[in-house]
Amino acid sequence: MDAITGLLEGPKARGAFLLKSVFNPPWALRIEDRAPISVGTMVRGDAWVRPDHAAPVLLRPGDVAVMRGPDPYVISDALDTAVQLTVGADQQCNTVAGENVTETMALGVRTWGDALGEGSAVMLSGTYQAPSEIGRRLLSTLPAVLVRPADEGNDPLIGLLAKEMVRDEPGQELVLDRLLDLLLVNVLRGWLADPDSGAPAWHRAQSDPVVGPALRLLHDSPAHAWTVESIARKVGVSRAQLARRFTDVVGEPPMAYLAGWRLTLAADLLREPDATLATVARRVGYSSGFALSSAFKRVRGVTPQEYRARALAGTPWT
Incomplete structure (x- = not known):
């Protein structure tokens, strides 16, 4: 079994948490869910991914970011936007004052965020909770935030993921798992094939x-x-x-x-x-x-x- 397969086929690797988030500026979320790996892409607007212990990375529409946990990070519209919301364990969201807004900010099927208009920023995200030990060998070599550009052929997958994420039909979790897996595999393949990426020697x-x-x-x-x-x-x-x-x-x-x-x-x-x-x-x-x-x-x-x-x-x- 290779490391990418191990990452996706390990115990409890199924049933990833997926969400479409809609925001208007200024916005900033601090992610403290301690998930080992998360995937994010912007459908509309730009975003900054700001790890606690690494340089911030700009995410443009069509780019795909892989965030390696469990360290926290911030996603925001600008580098200087103060954190307004914190996402913790079990994907519960609280304001900086401690109010739980997980339900009040729900906008529909797997959709969440600002209810005003369509939002200047729309982000799709998926979180894996527990990869296998084989997958952790690969995770340990990833940078805190890995971003692959929009020109690597991910547009069809992102478009299909965006459509399927807001549907609520039988077998939908299985469909979303597979689409997220494909997106993650494509990103990791691109990174591993890049001679300047710092991919592991093994x-x-x-x-x-x-x-x-x-x-x-x-x-x-x-x-x-x-x-x-x-x-x-x-x-x-x-x-x-x-x-x-x-x-x-x-x-x-x-x-x-x-x-x-x-x-x-x-x-x-x-x-x-x-x-x-x-x-x-x-x-x-x-x-x-x-x-x-x-x-x-x-x-x-x-x-x-x-x-x-x-x-x-x-x-x-x-």
């Missing part, structure tokens, strides 16, 4: 003639008793060639990468309530539950049991 490595096949072996069969020699034999190069090339391209040796990949998969499997520790261990290549537990605790700082309890309780990602 993604670029997938197209390498030596490292790419090696990565596919490890991803497809993580439970196999791999050695550097056995991987090299499958790829058709020497052990030394594989070790050197893999480390140069990915940034770590093959076995270190495999160990991290196994723990990533284990973390996802631990979210399945009926999966025993021994079963998870076997599926990701550990000889016993004890061996997995020791490695998990050493790398992640918590035991598998503690991790599972937090995950199933819905503890926000940090």
